[in-house]
Amino acid sequence: MTVETPLIGYSNAEVVDAGLSGIRVGVVTFPGTLDDRDALRAVRIAGGTGVQLWHGDHDLKDVDAVIIPGGFSYGDYLRAGAISRFAPLMEQITAAASGGSLPVLGICNGFQVLTEAHLLPGSMVKNNHLHFLCKDQRLKVENSTTAWTSAYADGSEIVVPLKNQDGQFVADERTLDELEGEGRVVFRYVGGNPNGSRRDIAGITNEHGNVVGLMPHPEHAVEAGFGPDSSASGEVETRGGVDGLGIFTSVLQKLVNK
Amino acid sequence: MPRIVVDVMPKPEILDPQGKAIAGALPRLGFTGFAEVRQGKRFELTVEGDVTEEILDQARNAAATLLSNPVIEDVTRVEVIEDAQ
Numbered sequence: 395m396t397v398e399t400p401l402i403g404y405s406n407a408e409v410v411d412a413g414l415s416g417i418r419v420g421v422v423t424f425p426g427t428l429d430d431r432d433a434l435r436a437v438r439i440a441g442g443t444g445v446q447l448w449h450g451d452h453d454l455k456d457v458d459a460v461i462i463p464g465g466f467s468y469g470d471y472l473r474a475g476a477i478s479r480f481a482p483l484m485e486q487i488t489a490a491a492s493g494g495s496l497p498v499l500g501i502c503n504g505f506q507v508l509t510e511a512h513l514l515p516g517s518m519v520k521n522n523h524l525h526f527l528c529k530d531q532r533l534k535v536e537n538s539t540t541a542w543t544s545a546y547a548d549g550s551e552i553v554v555p556l557k558n559q560d561g562q563f564v565a566d567e568r569t570l571d572e573l574e575g576e577g578r579v580v581f582r583y584v585g586g587n588p589n590g591s592r593r594d595i596a597g598i599t600n601e602h603g604n605v606v607g608l609m610p611h612p613e614h615a616v617e618a619g620f621g622p623d624s625s626a627s628g629e630v631e632t633r634g635g636v637d638g639l640g641i642f643t644s645v646l647q648k649l650v651n652k
Numbered sequence: 653m654p655r656i657v658v659d660v661m662p663k664p665e666i667l668d669p670q671g672k673a674i675a676g677a678l679p680r681l682g683f684t685g686f687a688e689v690r691q692g693k694r695f696e697l698t699v700e701g702d703v704t705e706e707i708l709d710q711a712r713n714a715a716a717t718l719l720s721n722p723v724i725e726d727v728t729r730v731e732v733i734e735d736a737q
Contacts, residue, residue: 473721480718510721517723519662520669564666564724590667 414441414646420457422487422504424449424478428465429501429613436613437461440642449481458649459497459541460487462504464557464611474518474560475506484511494602497541497645502558505597505607514598514607515573516565521558522590530622530635531556531610532584533596537577540603541648545640551626552637556588556610563591563598563609573598581608612638654703656711659729660720661692692728695719703732 409415419437421444423430434444445457449467454460467478478484488511490496500508508514521527532553535546546552565573570592573579581597589609597608615621615638622635662668668690675689697711708730715727 472719476718476721509723515723517721519666519724522667522669524669524673562667562669566665566723590669 409439409441411441411643411646414643414650415443417442417459417646417649418445418455418457419443419642419645420445420447420455420460422447422449422460422462422483424465424467424481426466426469427463427503429463429611430465432611432613433461433463433501436616436639436642437646439616440639440646442642442646447483449478449483452482452486454483454486454490459499459645460491461613462487462498462500462507463613464502464504467503467507470503470560473506473510474503475508475510478503478507479510487511488513491600491605494600494604496604497648498605499542499641499645500605500607501611501613502561502609505609506560508605508607513605514600515569516563516592516598518560518609519562519564520560521562521588524559526557526559527561527588528555528557529588530554530624531588531596532626533581533608533610534584535580536582537580537599537603539577540580540599540606540644542606542641542644543580544648545644551584552612552615552640553622553625553635554610554612554615554638555622558589558609561589561591561609563595565592570595576601580606581610612641614638616642653701654699654732654734656697656699656703656708657729657731657733658695658697658711658715658719658727659692660695660715660725661728662690663724663726666724692725693719708732 419442421433437444491498538546538548583594583596599606615635618634625635625637671690
């Protein structure tokens with residue numbers, strides 16, 4: 395479980411900053427997780443060292459940050475993220491993250507796990523149109539002070555893939571007002587709401603800014619040749635979009651400067 | 653063996669897309685008498701032996717922590733049912 399074996403081949407993408415390789419970013423695998431290898435790959439391309447973590451372990455392996463990737467952990471049985479939330483490793487992550495120290499990123503199913511674990515408020519229900527949706531999605535970065543978004547400017551836009559069925563972010567009005575008032579909406583959908591999420595919210599953070607969850611997939615937009623067909627700055631070469639890479643360089647830069 | 657039934661429903665203020673889709677399908681089949689549909693979940697927890705107050709408490713706790721998410725759902729029923737002999 396410690397050596398990553400790429401499914402296709404080693405990435406040819408140039409590492410952003412080789413000085414970051416001492417930063418260890420753990421990626422949790424649950425039964426039914428799909429995007430763990432892409433997340434590890436994104437960490438590596440950003441210059442860090444990806445560390446595979448198994449949900450049943452009790453050991454965080456001295457990682458400096460954690461990514462809970464996308465997929466269908468435990469088959470989404472009961473509710474998305476509901477059973478994963480009680481995995482042994484999640485207890486370690488919750489304990490280390492809730493005080494504000496350990497940076498944690500939840501992507502898609504990982505976002506759902508973080509809400510079930512009460513590390514982030516709200517919840518996700520089925521898309522309002524009931525379909526599984528897969529598209530390149532434009533987002534606005536509204537908070538660049540979190541551990542995972544410092545590489546972006548406030549108000550800048552990115553294009554990354556969105557692919558889910560339970561992607562509709564819901565919370566009561568009081569919680570939504572609180573999130574807005576405290577600047578904790580990190581990503582908002584631009585160019586139309588794809589799933590009925592309250593107030594077009596695509597991603598949020600906790601009060602400390604170390605825990606971030608979002609439904610779209612930045613880890614699928616980090617390497618030319620494997621990304622979306624567009625980026626926020628306009629046309630790119632086929633599959634040339636790499637707007638998601640800043641998420642991963644943000645946390646590495648933050649940790650190396652600590 | 654006795655079973656404890658737990659019913660979980662989406663909160664009234666949460667849009668229930670599945671219920672809405674079912675509500676749309678009903679009239680196409682000629683079932684025109686229903687104004688709204690909401691879809692919930694029913695769990696049956698089978699107990700070996702008697703259902704003590706302690707076991708019923710466990711069921712209530714399980715309903716509140718694992719079986720439902722209080723952000724989007726309400727537990728509407730935790731009740732013992734005996735099988736007909």
